[in-house]
Amino acid sequence: MINVDSVSLSFGSVRALVDVSLTINKGEITALVGDNGAGKSTLVRCISGIHRPQSGTISLDGEPLHFKNPEEAREAGIETVHQNLALVEDLTVWQNLFLNRELVHRIGPFAVLDKRGMQRQAKEMVSTLAVNVPAVRNRVRRLSGGQRQAVAICRAASFSSRLVIMDEPTAALGVQETARVEELILRLRDEGHAVLLISHNFAQVMRLSNQVWVMRAGRCVGGRRTEATSGEEIVALITGAKNG
Amino acid sequence: MINVDSVSLSFGSVRALVDVSLTINKGEITALVGDNGAGKSTLVRCISGIHRPQSGTISLDGEPLHFKNPEEAREAGIETVHQNLALVEDLTVWQNLFLNRELVHRIGPFAVLDKRGMQRQAKEMVSTLAVNVPAVRNRVRRLSGGQRQAVAICRAASFSSRLVIMDEPTAALGVQETARVEELILRLRDEGHAVLLISHNFAQVMRLSNQVWVMRAGRCVGGRRTEATSGEEIVALITGAKNG
Amino acid sequence: DEGTTAGGDAKVAAVIKGLDNPFFQSMEAGINDQAKTSGTTVTVQAANSISDTTGQADKLTGLAGQDFGCYIVNPISGTNLIQGIAQLAAQKKTIVNIDSPVDAEAAKAANATPATYIGTNNVSAGQKAGEQMLTLLPGGGKVAAIGGTAGDVTSGARVEGFTTAVTGKLELVQTVAANWERQEALTQATNILRAQPDLAGFFVANDDMGLGVARAVATAGKTGQVKVISVDGIKDALEAVKAGQVDAVVAQYPYAIGQMGMEACQAAAKGATLPASVEAPVEVVTKENADKALAATPKPFGEYADPFTSLIG
Amino acid sequence: MTAAAVLPAKKEHRLTDLGFWAEWAAAVGLVLLVVVFQILNPTFLSSGNIASMLVAAAILVILAVGQTFVVATGGIDLSVASVMTLGAVVFGQAYTMGWGLIGSCLGAVVAGSLAGLANGLIIAKGRITDFIVTLGMLSAASGAALILADGKPVTIVDTFLLKLATGGIGIFGWPVIIAIVIAVAAHGLLFWTRFGTHVLATGGSAEAATATGISTGRVKIAVYTIAGLLAGVGAILLIARVGAAEPASNTSFLLNSVAAVVLGGVSLLGGRATILGPVIGALLLTALTNGLTLLGVSQFYQPLAVGLVVVLAALLTRFQK
Amino acid sequence: MTAAAVLPAKKEHRLTDLGFWAEWAAAVGLVLLVVVFQILNPTFLSSGNIASMLVAAAILVILAVGQTFVVATGGIDLSVASVMTLGAVVFGQAYTMGWGLIGSCLGAVVAGSLAGLANGLIIAKGRITDFIVTLGMLSAASGAALILADGKPVTIVDTFLLKLATGGIGIFGWPVIIAIVIAVAAHGLLFWTRFGTHVLATGGSAEAATATGISTGRVKIAVYTIAGLLAGVGAILLIARVGAAEPASNTSFLLNSVAAVVLGGVSLLGGRATILGPVIGALLLTALTNGLTLLGVSQFYQPLAVGLVVVLAALLTRFQK
Ligand SMILES: Nc1ncnc2c1ncn2[C@@H]1O[C@H](COP(=O)(O)OP(=O)(O)OP(=O)(O)O)[C@@H](O)[C@H]1O
Ligand SMILES: Nc1ncnc2c1ncn2[C@@H]1O[C@H](COP(=O)(O)OP(=O)(O)OP(=O)(O)O)[C@@H](O)[C@H]1O
Ligand SMILES: [Mg+2]
């Protein structure tokens, strides 16, 4: 469905992405793994319209994408849970969940926010994921690390989209919450969405994914079907003990 | 060595800590586990002088501690890797590593920063932990999630201290980096430091710790010697299926 | 038109321009001294600065609700106090307009004509300075004008008067705005001296800036060679005239204006009919009469007509 | 937080929360100030004085509302006061050229909006700091006003404007009513529309807002245009008040508008705002000068008193600890 | 980044980096401005004019350096100009009371430092926004100056001060040399001492700085005291320049000092700073008015020109893209 074709991007002298090519399929969970600083988050930011690749193309269903900004990516059906969370700390949980997707009542010519409706829906959304459910009228600033992560995941998962990208979604989560997020990811797949999962947790990657791509120092050094590989092989690819 | 005695702390109506009591021993790794929002980070912030408990005492070697600010905690030998990292994004890696511990040359009456010395030492410190070593003269703003985490851990581990607190240190780290940090934690223990480790990774907790405390909804619901418990029991304590 | 209260209540309120300028401090002193000698109570309020039009208006409306019998007003612009003045007129309080005139048209529209106006026309003060400049520079030459804040009414009037007086006889090469600040005037004068090496004179819209310009001229080593004339008549400037740093000062005697304003209120309280307009004294101070001026300051050294003395007996 | 960890009383929660009090510093300060002035001078709360205080505050309230939108996005508009001057001069020129009252009013509002739009465009497209752009506009707008007016004030005698300035309903003059309407509309816009949420999100974290697809550039352009438009409205009230269109800048409005916003509990970092706070802040600043004048505090002591009260008003909240 | 992922050329790196150019907007603007003015009027670069421009810029440079420290911590000092006025008035009173030159200079510097210290203490201990506290101090300091001086300027005739104002080495007047010494010392303090690092850390993230045990309160107190002290030094130069101590507010210095800092590439959010940038910013602003006057640009067109040049100077950096 999504085809990344020899994408490169440098920040000054740091070559964060070098000729990266990979594919993401519909109805599958694609994992992206690699060491810290390998370039995973940078690739995600390219797909979701925050950065623009300096060379190479990204295409959706064969059509090349040229997002000028994240709004266009969202409109094209790409939802992202960024590693740095991208929540507005001074807004409440429900405001963050519905940011740029606000529900409105129409009163004559005016579109007035449907605060009640958003709060009600927000409560439902959050309670499916979090154990210590934060009050949706709390500002995000007051949430614990894991609670924030849960809010960010809720946001990405709750709107109909074609591709859901999750950059280390369970890194800050507790056992129960992790289990719920994994359920959610599987559900998204079963509903036919494409999911791109970045994780340092191998057990998780092997458990959930259908396909694994490995990055090393800005390059995509290999891809495997999950059923045809093992944790050891992936580690070897990551460390460079083995080449793609 | 450290005794936390019925400490409580509320933020407005949120009771983040309720009568928490636990102990941390010298030369041991103490793990603190619990769901998201259970109050772990808040307890850490009490021990490291950021918050002051509303009731209860924290004592070091029998002497009650009354830190007015984090500086006093650092002076008493408590180093912390906070969950939110606490790095200054606009400063370089080496400046962050030596923040408030700067090396200086004395030139007459002036104390001039020893930039070279700090950069050299910083390079050594970082290269023991990180795989994709970031240039120490880079600003932290440009580092990847895991690179930042590595810098924060370096900082806490590099200065002689009695207690090192690590709040989810390996959450953002890759496989190789995680292995190195675990080595580091074991080394700290062997050198006789006390280590307080917060982690959602059970395998890691069971592998490293000597003692585990479990928190649930602001309360400390139980403590176990690691050799005398199992992953299942801990999970039961966390979820409330079993009581302390 | 008389507009006095029947009881002859002489409690007086005055609203004048910014007290950060010695000119208006002198005016306040005139008001206060006259109040003291006659045993009247007076409250003087001033705008925060010389450009604070709305702040001054707020001060007048604040005072208008209280039980003063007579109001002395010195508006920053022709119209900025018009609301308060309308309010006062509706209450039939006496309004004495000093220094800057209330715009006649606006006053009529607001149904509020002040009982009397006491002041000097800033245009004619500028004109006097221009005439003095002509006598100082009989052979003609280039002159520059340093104004206050750009767009300021007083500064505009003084520069306008100066310009009309010298047009055709001297070349006015440049007019700059120095925000009524001595430092700024010094900097600007230095720049102009650089741009116009053959400059023969400066006209400066007030004394404080005039002293800065004199400094710039002195630093350039051109004292006496480049003439400096300023308007106001504060003590430091008179001393500078005496010392030869400033060539002439057009003194407007705010002290006398304030004093006469107070007298007008007293006269109105006695039920006297006030003259519609009283010309306040203006004197050109040069090195010759600087000693006399200094001795008399803050009062004028020459004779001047004060119609109110007879009215208050 | 689980149900068990939450105290039941919702009301109590707000009143014991420090943040709540910090946001209402201006209100507490205003009440204290009113009490003190009323004790010292009983005419302070006379209906006449209240009415004139409110009228005196109206322009500042309107400017502060515009400033609030800008500050909520984490920006600052240093040009409000001189854009108001420009609006006033445009009004004056239009009026003398015979555009009539409505045409002139439109002229003022359009000029203000255009200046604001220019601010917004340069900031959003040029990516230059708000501070520098609006500082440039401060200078440029007052220059344009001087040039247009040729440095001379234009006296405007218009019975309708005079009525606008002096009439009203009860103790509320027309300018006050206009200010109230604007404040209410602004509150609705900020808290009950998508746009308002996007304004707060832009100020809270431009990065996060961008990531959710909000065009922070467009939001910035909009808030500066709003600030400019309100400066234009302020210009009309200013002309009604002083009876003339003057090219001299009204510098005190600049610092006072920002002070009202900050006293009103709005953080200059952006992301959190109220409308009521800045309105009360503006009233506080106006009541302060009015009261000091009523008490006959000497001119030299007034700036000192203003400084102390402003800091004390802000300190007040700290005693709530 | 691994060794493989790093391009070798270090120099190239800096020059192609956008951030680098953004920081040097003022320098590029200054050079362009100088070229334009020199073409239009050849006396612009005459040594005499350079000398007088530098002297005219000296006070602004000193104030901008003080402002830089404050801005680096994420604060802003709105009171610099009126604290300078207060310092000047204290000098004047001390001088007339016979404290002599050194006593009077000390008086000015101590008065400035105390005002700065008060700012810092209230901000750090009272936890009130910088903006409000220094706005209060702006008002309070000018009030105190008016009261002390009784509203009247004091003429100060002192041969030493006169020499200070007019003498110098080559084209560098003494005030310029003092400003250079201060700028160099400030650079050393900011980049070569622990204190400087702590200033930047406080501005970069007060939370992170606190977590490493830096007392951000003490840092804040120190930077405001530095700003106050430098305002006191500025006061002495101001007196030497105009030959009098006046209670008049020097408002233009306030906005210009912040403008110089921002034009110099220092972010108002704090955490990043240079000293050279603000110094060049101050020179740019001074050269601008000097050049416009030399060219005989009408007083009505000057503000417009200043506004445009300020925005263009900031825009310049964008074309580097
Ligand atoms: N804005 C930027 N400016 C400069 N360098 C950057 C920037 N963003 C990322 N980098 C660099 O690009 C490289 C790749 O970073 P990226 O965040 O993509 O890594 P990652 O694979 O997500 O790592 P992690 O697992 O630690 O999150 C790193 O070396 C980082 O320092
Ligand atoms: N400054 C604060 N103000 C208000 N509430 C807070 C504040 N800090 C934490 N809380 C609340 O206190 C509770 C405990 O938070 P804490 O960060 O200690 O959780 P945690 O155990 O560290 O969770 P995680 O595993 O997600 O990091 C949460 O409900 C959180 O919302
Ligand atoms: Mg990443």
Ligand SMILES: [Mg+2]
């Ligand atoms: Mg935590």
